[in-house]
Amino acid sequence: MxxxxxxxxxxxxxxxxxxxxxxxxxxxxxxxxTGSRRTAVPPEPETRFLIVIPAHDEREGIARTVESCRAQEYPAGLFGVLVIADNCTDETAALAEAAGAEVLVRNTPDRRSKGYAIEYLIERLQESGRFDAIDALVIIDADTFATPDLLRKFDAKLREGNDWAQCYDTVANPDASWRTRLMTYAFSLVNGVVPYGLGRLGVPSPLNGNGMCLTTRGLRRVPWRAYGLVEDYEFSWTVHRAGEHVAFVPDAAVKATMLEKGGRAAAAQRQRWEAGRKDVKRRLFGEVLRDREMGLRERLVALVQLKTPxxxxxxxxxxxxxxxxxxxxxxxxxxxxxxxxxxxxxxxxxxxxxxxxxxxxxxxxxxxxxxxxxxxxxxxxxxxxxxxxGTRRKPADWVRTAREPAAGDGAARRAVAAEAAE
Missing domain, CATH: 1.20.58 (Methane Monooxygenase Hydroxylase; Chain G, domain 1)
Structure with a gap:
């Protein structure tokens, strides 16, 4: 030949x-x-939410995030906003409280990560008995703006019988630079097209950490146990392998402020995401391959997802x-x-x-x-x-991504305000 x-x-x-x-x-x-992204919203909301904002040294933007969450078009008596001031060395707790949030201070330097912070909150809620008075937790990052209809859309999904849901996680400052425009495009693929498209065919959505909704009923069946570099992705697979479905909400969003430039901060953030997901995928591939409780179609889709770059x-x-x-x-x-x-x-x-x-x-x-x-x-x-x-050394543990205090903030707030006016 x-x-x-x-x-x-x-x-x-x-x-x-x-x-x-x-x-x-x-x-x-x-x-x-070929689908319609519109979520049918019941006329009278009834789900009791607690919006949770894990925050580590977030004095630059925590007040704006709290204000965005408190501005939900939802009955005030049915939701609250709580900031976990997690091992903070700045004024995050005071600024969050001044903005109207309830604040839970956590100081555990040897257990640093969003995963540990969420577990800490759940344990405190259970100890106080308050866990039984809440229907669902909504987790939002401390550099994020939430669209005002977020809770209404989550309420609709939960009342359909879902215990786990994820909204569209996108970029708050898309026009700040070529990088944020590219990130907006990439997020629309990874956090929009794929979960929405596959979700219409019955494939569970992943949890993104930012904009995820976890019912207390679901957490009683599948307790939160995720502490790694990508705790959200890890817990997604815990839920999935427990035989449960994460619903995707395509027409409500959380919008996080992205770094305008590359450099060390962007590389460190990307490296953490890449290394964390790679470790979870590597560990889970063999487990899913041997999992006889999963149906053949479900297992094949899962294996492809775990191997997808x-x-x-x-x-x-x-x-x-x-x-x-x-x-x-x-x-x-x-x-x-x-x-x-x-x-x-x-x-x-x-x-x-x-x-x-x-x-x-x-x-x-x-x-x-x-x-x-x-x-x-x-x-x-x-x-x-x-x-x-992917060729660089794996991060040893979670490290907070550096912020750009003024990066696209005005544009982000205008974008969210425009959505609220529509």
């Missing part, structure tokens, strides 16, 4: 390896683009694969002369169609402005940067 034929066979093998990921993206994109890495790799397909077709000379060429033509068409639909799905399904199309030019460079993150 010629070198061109061997090269074509090698590329076809790579296409076979990529096929499960292409299928996942294609199904998610088509499902999301982060979105920007995946898109970059699929772009490289498309390039290899084209190179193999050129090397064959006349690709229509034999079966290898036709297989490569089909593989190339599938990858181009899948990546194209997936790339366009945020604009159709989640209303990302079409002017953001230009930011896709940064995807290859950003994807390659993310590939280098």
């Amino acid at each position: 010629s070198l061109a034929g061997l090269f074509a066979i090698l590329v076809i093998g790579l296409n076979l390896l990529a096929l499960p990921f292409l299928a996942l993206l294609l199904v998610a994109a088509v499902s999301a683009m 982060p979105t920007m890495k995946l898109l970059t790799l699929l772009g490289l694969l498309t390039g290899l397909n084209v190179a193999a077709l050129v090397a064959l000379g006349d690709p229509t002369a034999g079966p290898l060429g036709w297989i490569l033509i089909g593989a190339c068409a599938l990858s181009v169609a899948t990546v194209g639909l997936y790339a366009l799905s945020p604009f159709v399904a989640f209303g990302v402005p079409w002017r953001y199309l230009g930011v896709l030019a940064y995807v290859p460079a950003y994807g390659l940067w993310k590939l280098t993150i």
Whole structure:
């Protein structure tokens, strides 16, 4: 066999390896683009919520986050706002209390992370008996603005019988820089299109940590036990493997302020997310593979999800694969002369169609402005940067991401205010 034929066979093998990921993206994109994101809201809300904001040295923005949570279009008697001042060395607790939040101070330096803070709160609520007077906890990050209809939409989902829910987690300052525009686009894929599209087909949504809703009834069945670098992702799989379903709420959002620039802070944040997810995926893959209590379809989907690379890495790799397909077709000379060429033509068409639909799905399904199309030019460079993150040393423990106090704050507040006025 010629070198061109061997090269074509090698590329076809790579296409076979990529096929499960292409299928996942294609199904998610088509499902999301053909669905309606509207949540039917009951006229009279009844769920009793406690909005919880874990905060470690967040004096720059904690008051604004509390104000956003207190501005919910929901009966005041049915919800409260509590800030966990977690091992703080600044004025976070005082500023949160002045903004109208209840404050729980936690000082446990040897158990630092959002996961430990949430467990601490649940234990205090249970000890006081208050846990029984609450229907659900809503966890929101301390650099986040919540849309005013968040609790109404969660109330609707919980009254459908769901005990776990996740809203759309996106960016508060999308136009601050090219990086925040790209993050907005990426979040719309990872936190919007995929959970919404797959959720319409019965696949559970992941919990993102920011904007997740946990009922007290659910927590009695599946207690919170997640403390790692990505406690939300870890607990998602605990819930999933317990046979329970996380519902996705596509038309309510929490909007977090992203770093405008790259540099060490962005790299450290991304490294923590990447390393934490990689560890959880590595540990769970074998466990899910051997889990006979999961149905075959559910297990196959879970295994593909656990092996799927982060979105920007995946898109970059699929772009490289498309390039290899084209190179193999050129090397064959006349690709229509034999079966290898036709297989490569089909593989190339599938990858181009899948990546194209997936790339366009945020604009159709989640209303990302079409002017953001230009930011896709940064995807290859950003994807390659993310590939280098995986080669760095894993973080030893959780470290707070540095904030940019003025980064997009005015734009973020205007965006949330505009949604409240609609």
